[in-house]
Amino acid sequence: MKIIVTGGAGFIGSCFVRMALRERWAEHVINLDKLTYAGNPDNLRAIGEDARYRFAQIDICDSEAVGRLFEAESPDAIIHFAAESHVDRSIHSPAPVIQTNFNGTFTLLEAARRNRIARFVHVSTDEVYGSIEPPHEADENFPLRASSPYSASKAGSDLLALSYYTTYKLNVSVTRASNNYGPYQFPEKLIPLMISNALEDKPLPVYGDGQQIRDWLYVEDHCRAIQSVLEKGRPGEVYNVGGNRSLPNLEVVERILQATGKPESLITRVTDRPGHDRRYALTNAKLTRETGWEPKVSFEQGLLATVDWYRNNHSWVQRVKSGEYRRFYELNYANRSE
Numbered sequence: 117m118k119i120i121v122t123g124g125a126g127f128i129g130s131c132f133v134r135m136a137l138r139e140r141w142a143e144h145v146i147n148l149d150k151l152t153y154a155g156n157p158d159n160l161r162a163i164g165e166d167a168r169y170r171f172a173q174i175d176i177c178d179s180e181a182v183g184r185l186f187e188a189e190s191p192d193a194i195i196h197f198a199a200e201s202h203v204d205r206s207i208h209s210p211a212p213v214i215q216t217n218f219n220g221t222f223t224l225l226e227a228a229r230r231n232r233i234a235r236f237v238h239v240s241t242d243e244v245y246g247s248i249e250p251p252h253e254a255d256e257n258f259p260l261r262a263s264s265p266y267s268a269s270k271a272g273s274d275l276l277a278l279s280y281y282t283t284y285k286l287n288v289s290v291t292r293a294s295n296n297y298g299p300y301q302f303p304e305k306l307i308p309l310m311i312s313n314a315l316e317d318k319p320l321p322v323y324g325d326g327q328q329i330r331d332w333l334y335v336e337d338h339c340r341a342i343q344s345v346l347e348k349g350r351p352g353e354v355y356n357v358g359g360n361r362s363l364p365n366l367e368v369v370e371r372i373l374q375a376t377g378k379p380e381s382l383i384t385r386v387t388d389r390p391g392h393d394r395r396y397a398l399t400n401a402k403l404t405r406e407t408g409w410e411p412k413v414s415f416e417q418g419l420l421a422t423v424d425w426y427r428n429n430h431s432w433v434q435r436v437k438s439g440e441y442r443r444f445y446e447l448n449y450a451n452r453s454e
């Protein structure tokens with residue numbers, strides 16, 4: 117099988133590319149990535165000179181370049197990760213989020229339709245369901261109630277992807293995963309930000325009361341789920357992917373302090389995020405029933421592996437934290453009063 121992975125230089129996409137080559141999920145992997153601030157060729161250094169891998173620096177919104185690549189390569193499947201993936205950035209600057217997440221997905225769906233691509237997996241998020249009151253949890257038929265420009269752009273792109281099945285019979289499946297964590301995650305998201313700040317003895321900025329709840333999924337478990345959907349998922353269907361591990365943010369931060377051996381005094385309460393979703397919760401019963409997939413890595417194991425990785429990859433963190441990151445960090449945290 118020859119696959120095109122979009123966003124394969126990002127956090128989850130690069131994990132999928134590394135695993136696809138290692139586990140021989142595909143014979144050829146083409147990574148289509150624009151290399152935004154979040155795309156980092158260093159994430160793929162482990163691949164070395166593997167002849168089964170090729171990189172194409174392309175913006176998914178560039179319909180001509182995308183069309184040329186699809187025509188030239190005739191891939192069997194597209195796994196679509198590329199996105200502007202951060203809620204806080206989408207609040208400060210929504211335009212690129214709508215452009216990439218909605219219009220970029222449209223460009224890819226059109227190219228897939230025109231080139232009769234046999235399979236399309238659209239990678240999405242449980243954030244499209246919005247904040248969920250306990251004790252409820254979202255199944256795939258739960259209403260879409262996106263709160264941020266990020267989650268709204270993903271909800272829109274999910275519907276667009278599904279419409280390509282209904283209207284054109286393009287073989288599309290949509291996955292909706294909970295919060296991922298693991299090595300190579302850009303330190304703008306909760307877990308890598310808190311680990312890298314703790315390791316540098318910097319304040320850990322907790323939004324509001326820190327009692328917001330997220331379900332945590334180890335990135336390799338997510339990639340195995342996507343592979344299961346690629347192989348066994350039904351066209352026109354949505355599959356939730358959760359880690360079966362719900363925790364309040366403050367507890368996650370406290371566990372990071374324990375794992376790094378740093379004091380609680382590093383925790384700093386800062387002004388809450390506007391429109392902050394209180395609780396995400398989902399069931400992945402459908403995915404397990406139809407494909408046999410289950411998360412394998414416990415939060416305890418996954419967090420220790422992640423802390424170890426950040427401890428041992430200080431130069432990766434330093435490189436991504438330079439330049440553009442500093443500007444965003446100032447914008448996002450300097451204006452939040454305690």
Ligand code: NAD
Pocket residue numbers: 122123124125126127128129148149150151152153154155156174175176177196197198199200201202216220239240241242270292293294295296297302
């Ligand atoms: P990321 O921000 O780490 O990486 C995004 C990648 O997409 C980068 O390599 C970037 O260069 C590329 N990209 C961005 N805009 C592009 C464009 N216009 N053209 C081509 N490439 C472009 O993101 P991630 O955390 O790896 O998320 C990957 C996907 O998984 C996203 O679709 C996201 O919505 C979804 N998702 C993420 C999480 C999570 O917790 N991180 C959870 C559920 C779903």
Ligand code: TYD
Pocket residue numbers: 203204243295304305306307309321322323324328329330365389
């Ligand atoms: P994040 O990693 O941005 O993922 P998402 O908003 O997509 O769930 O944030 C996870 C949770 O952590 C969310 O409730 C916001 C909170 N948070 C903080 O308290 N402080 C921070 O510095 C960040 C980045 C997030």
